[in-house]
Amino acid sequence: MQLKLQTIICSTRPGRAGPAIARWFNEFASRHGKFETSLVDLADVKLPIYDEPHHPRLQQYEKAHTQEWSASVAAADAYVFVIPEYNFGPPPSFVNALNYVYKEWNYKPCGFVSYGGVSGGLRSVQLAKQLVTTLKMMPMVESVAAPMFSQLLDEDGHFRSNPLIDDSAQQMLDELFKWAQALKPLHTAAA
């Protein structure tokens, strides 16, 4: 059975760039061929600011949105977060979505596709890595960054990568696959 990779669109605001970049990456990951790929959009998930009474570790979810999010996160073996930089950090929609569940993230690898101005979202990724390790995720060293990303959107709003970005996506996926294989027994046993 193929390992399942979810590409998660982390921004939720109207007019966001996230979906264009995430669609490109999801197609790239499909062509990579090692994973069964799917796209998850936090704007569709519509999580309110964390509103469960119990610690997520207990999995005593009272809200339907949490139960649905739990099932969605649990279904994957690996994640790639397509993440912008808001004030040098990750967007609150990402932090909130992480907080909602705990065990569902445990012992799984994750990568980042970041975008922004000159930084390419790298400052956001550095902080995001610290958060995901608390959830026992393994962040990849290899990462995809798109500086000045708006110059890579064509007139139809499609993201047009370049050889440097393609190369980093390939390397990150190769690494993610190794970790996903290695961690599969661990997160299966813990589930």
Ligand SMILES: Cc1cc2nc3c(=O)[nH]c(=O)nc-3n(C[C@H](O)[C@H](O)[C@H](O)COP(=O)(O)O)c2cc1C
């Ligand atoms: C609240 C906010 C803060 C931002 N802060 C940064 C920043 O620190 N660094 C950066 O490169 N771009 C920053 N930007 C510009 C974003 O890179 C740009 O708006 C991008 O489109 C955001 O991703 P999104 O369209 O998927 O929401 C910020 C944008 C917003 C809305």
